Amino acid sequence: MSRINFFLRTIFKLLFISLLIIPDCSSAQSRKKDEWRVRKNEKGIVVYSRHVEGTDVDELRIVSMMHGSLSSIAAVIMDANHYSEWIYACNESRILKQVSATEQYQYQIVDFPSPFTDRDVVIHFSIRQDAQTKIVYTKSEAAPQFISSVDKLVRIPQFIASYQLIPKGNGNVQILYSMRSNPGGYIPDWLVNLTIVTGPYQTTVNMQKQVAKKEYSQLKLPFIQEP
Numbered sequence: 001m002s003r004i005n006f007f008l009r010t011i012f013k014l015l016f017i018s019l020l021i022i023p024d025c026s027s028a029q030s031r032k033k034d035e036w037r038v039r040k041n042e043k044g045i046v047v048y049s050r051h052v053e054g055t056d057v058d059e060l061r062i063v064s065m066m067h068g069s070l071s072s073i074a075a076v077i078m079d080a081n082h083y084s085e086w087i088y089a090c091n092e093s094r095i096l097k098q099v100s101a102t103e104q105y106q107y108q109i110v111d112f113p114s115p116f117t118d119r120d121v122v123i124h125f126s127i128r129q130d131a132q133t134k135i136v137y138t139k140s141e142a143a144p145q146f147i148s149s150v151d152k153l154v155r156i157p158q159f160i161a162s163y164q165l166i167p168k169g170n171g172n173v174q175i176l177y178s179m180r181s182n183p184g185g186y187i188p189d190w191l192v193n194l195t196i197v198t199g200p201y202q203t204t205v206n207m208q209k210q211v212a213k214k215e216y217s218q219l220k221l222p223f224i225q226e227p
Contacts, residue, residue: 036048036049037049037050039196039197040197040201042201044064045062045063045201047061047062047197047201049196052180055182057181057182057183059180060177060178060179060197060200061179062175062176062177062200062204063174063175063176064174064175064177064204065172065173065174066172066173066211067171067173068171068216068217069173069217070165070167070227071219071221072216073136073165073173073211074136074138074165074221074224075216076207076210076211077163078127079216080095080106080125081093081095082210083106083108085210086207086210087108088198088199088202088203089111089112090109090110090111091109091110091118092107092108093108095107096146096147102126102128103127104125105122105123105143105146106123106125106140107120107122107123107147109153110156112187116187117152117153117185118152119155119156119183119184120150120154121142121144121156122144122147122155123140123159124140124141124142125140127223129223129224129225134225134226134227135165135167136164137162137163137165138163140159141159141160141161142156142157144156144157154184154185156183157182157184158182160179161177161178161181162178162179163175163177164176167227177200177204
């Protein structure tokens with residue numbers, strides 16, 4: 001099969017899968033560009049997307065509920081050395097520099113479907129907790145110049161994401177995740193928007209399993225107070 005035919009088959013396959021998971025596409029154009037719309041609602045995980053002014057790639061928001069302590073969930077989010085165990089399409093991950101107990105630089109290699117080139121991303125990560133509400137906030141922002149670029153990989157130039165871990169009582173935590181990204185290189189924006197749901201949704205499913213592991217579920221972080 002020629003490379004061109006394989007490329008077209010890949011595009012049509014992704015398009016077909018995306019059309020199956022995106023509800024109410026017929027009315028999408030009638031909505032306001034900045035309005036959140038549900039892209040997937042399954043297993044207690046709701047994925048929203050919306051257009052953001054100044055970029056053609058949609059912003060994502062995911063709302064889910066998880067059982068576990070704030071420390072155990074935060075520990076999973078901070079453990080960049082093991083992201084490949086639960087983050088969708090993450091082939092490799094590690095902490096580049098531990099600045100402090102609540103700040104670090106992370107590195108990930110992300111698998112992209114052929115014929116697109118795999119990406120890597122350098123992230124500046126920080127975490128804090130509100131002393132009164134006990135809500136935990138994280139922020140992840142691309143730092144593409146922190147280390148040199150890698151041959152045969154496209155460096156993701158723009159990435160910003162955040163978690164809010166909101167205690168709800170009885171060991172339940174509501175998790176709000178938001179993310180905006182520019183994958184860099186050449187990938188049609190319309191294709192990115194059609195396929196943008198799968199990864200974050202599956203990552204959230206995997207995250208629930210990761211939090212339940214003994215090495216995280218019994219962990220107590222010194223800078224996190226439980227409600």
